[in-house]
Amino acid sequence: MSSDDAVIVARGLSKAYQVYASPRARLQQFLLPRLRRLAGLPPRNHYRDFHALRGIDLSVGRGETVGIIGRNGSGKSTLLQLICGTLTPSGGSVSVRGRVAALLELGSGFNPEFSGRENVFLNGALLGLSRREVEQRFDAIAAFADIGEFIDQPTKTYSSGMVVRLAFAVAIHVDPDLLVVDEALAVGDTAFQQKCLQRIRRLQDQGVSILLVTHSTNTLIEYCDRGVYLRRGQLVMDGPCREVVKAYGDDLLAEEGAIGVVVAAEPEPGLQAPTPPAERAQADAGASVAVPAPAPHAILQIEQVALLDADGRPAATVRSGDPIEVLVDLRVHEPVAQPCFGIQLSSTDGIVLWSATTQQLASTLAPMAPGRHRFRWRLQANFSGNRYVVAIGAGEIVGGEYKRRHRLDYAGHFDVIPEPRSGGGWLAPKPSFALLPAAGAGEGDGG
Template sequence: MPPVANPSPEPADHVLVNVERISKLFRIYDKPADRLRQSLASRIRMPGRAPREYGRNFWALHDVSFSVKRGETIGIIGRNGSGKSTLLQIIAGTLSPTSGEIEVNGRISALLELGAGFNPEFSGRENVLLSARIMGVSAEEIAARFHEIEAFADIGEFIDQPVKTYSSGMYVRLAFAVAIHVSPDLLVVDEALAVGDTAFQTKCLTRIRDMQKAGVTILLVTHSTNTLVEYCDRAIYLKRGHLIKDGPCRDVVKLYANDLVDEEGGRAIDIDVPEGERAASESGAETKKVESDKTSILDVKITDEDGRERTTFSFDDPFRVTVSIRVSQPNLRPCFGVQLKSVDDIVLWSTTTQHMNIAMDALEPGTYHFTWSLRANFSGNRYVVAIGVGDVESGEYKRHARLPYAGHIDVLPQADGGSGWLAPCPAFDFSQ
């Protein structure tokens, strides 16, 4: 059975978490010995001379304020070093803020960075018992739920082995199993789920759905904009310790994506959407493109294999996406990308020439055209096409230009084929 939130007499809109002007200061030292020197310098003062400073201040959070109502799921997004983990640790009570106040009205269950909360010398079983008791769960409750925890973690005989022998995947399996089975009012999940395999991540997200239905409040840090949009009621964007935006998920994701490109030298500009394609953009698809001074996307055409422009295809029909670009500066290692998304901006599939191991020659300034040849082997639905152009730097794809809405295609549903995004061509056989 999925875990159930603790019964509460408060109304549904009761504020469970209130963060008021939280800031956090860390002292950073270049060498371990500098920490000792600073401690000694602050105690041994020379008359008329200020003590020497061996470290420097680093503000991980600056004056962050927000509130979370009971039953809400809030996604927190931002680049590495933006203060996400620090904020969750303060909410969970494992860190104290330098200034500001925080109030949490309920039992917290936290899955923070890998390694937090478990004693590596204890067995998995011992750590389950210890962690649950620390979170206020009685011995009787732990005994009643242990079988469910063990079954969800699914680590077999390792449950009785020291945690220090676990792989990172086994560790996060057990940690998540404990976190969801202690009847929390607030579940706090850092990016630890990214360690697990795909099947386990799906299992965890399914359980999160169950907890949402049970009224559990959830704070979820993720780099996945898809997870943010699909699972969260609203989103918070942190940047260098500052709260940049707190609002609807799609608005936050849009700002976050544009900021990422801005930091790579790009800018967001408005483009015109053809009248026949405007319906898709109004139904949720993004209508901005991002481009830099290095590369511009001039035009995109969606055609059938005979070159006729069209947007409606039957299952498995071939289609082509032809892109025209202008290269303004030499591109030594060009890389091109394509995505297929739902109309509410959830990425369903994507690839780049780098992922496909396609060797690209360097591009001199000029106008170029390239074509993605694809097949409509997915279920009946509307699909938005996104296009990207960039280069490969230090092994990573760096965008110069991106068109989140480059057009759309409508795939006609297969007769008696089911519904959804996938088209697995189902067959059914029954025998007695």
């Protein structure tokens, strides 16, 4: 994009912090350099540099929604604070055009001693609105926040959810050119989160640029035009959301000691290899999926997956409510004391619809010795007519948590035949409809 179309332009943006091993080292850094200068000695630092961000190049165009994803400590919040001007970069530059409304750390920009009403006017002034402009918008802000009489109470008495409600309400009513949201919406209740996401859709329609930090891959795919993946302060990928989510998921698996997504180049005789995403729509659903030889030092590896119907045939097409069997062949290379297995159903565009692990189902599994093993998942296709993609995971319980050691993102798919007169979508709620008499009908009419 041209510089004229960009709301944010960051070039070589970096941020480093001085980290001290102890309070004593901090005091030494304060005193000793002065003494060494007086003595004519070269300076010596008593700290180490921690680089929260290194050389980030990023542009966000007008009306564009960009999602930022990454593990805790990857530099996401630091990047947003540099963009919003609450931090000063150690290197590089960043420029922002237009009015910026930001939801950063919880309660940032609010004076805890001020009432909600007073903080609305304070924030409006900080964002360049006159008192008259804030007064004109106040009723709409209060209605969206929906915190009732607490609007006139000190914000130090607010719950975290109430703070987010008020902060978001202010941010969206100041006519921003750029809205910056740092995971703040995760604090609110489900109903309010949906309300905020609906408002984000409206802001997108109005051409507002949005920079959104999220840990939800579904939110990234559904609401963002582009994804940015940060890892240990560096930009790993900037591109289509699905590709960014794929890279992020593979890295999470690798950091847990797992094998990433694998595709067999030469499948075993009689077995169908996983197909590339673009070709999956034409693939034969329910066929067995084979994977190549295990990676070095793999603890275990999924070797083959088959989706079968009640008669043991490939589950290419099933009716709503039919049983489905997911049969998995596994090779164990090292003893596994507490094995654990996972399964996930997704839409064809990558939206996770359901997932479970044997740990969540409270299934206690016996230790597994090295060798070949087989397990199965049995499901009831209580879904609406659609195509469903299956993913399979295998791992172990470590410290009470499930650690995946191998995951097959595409383990096959099956189609559920649409039921007549049942609606559309992913769920199968068995709807019915009836007209009822109006409240009070038949009363006082002499009958």
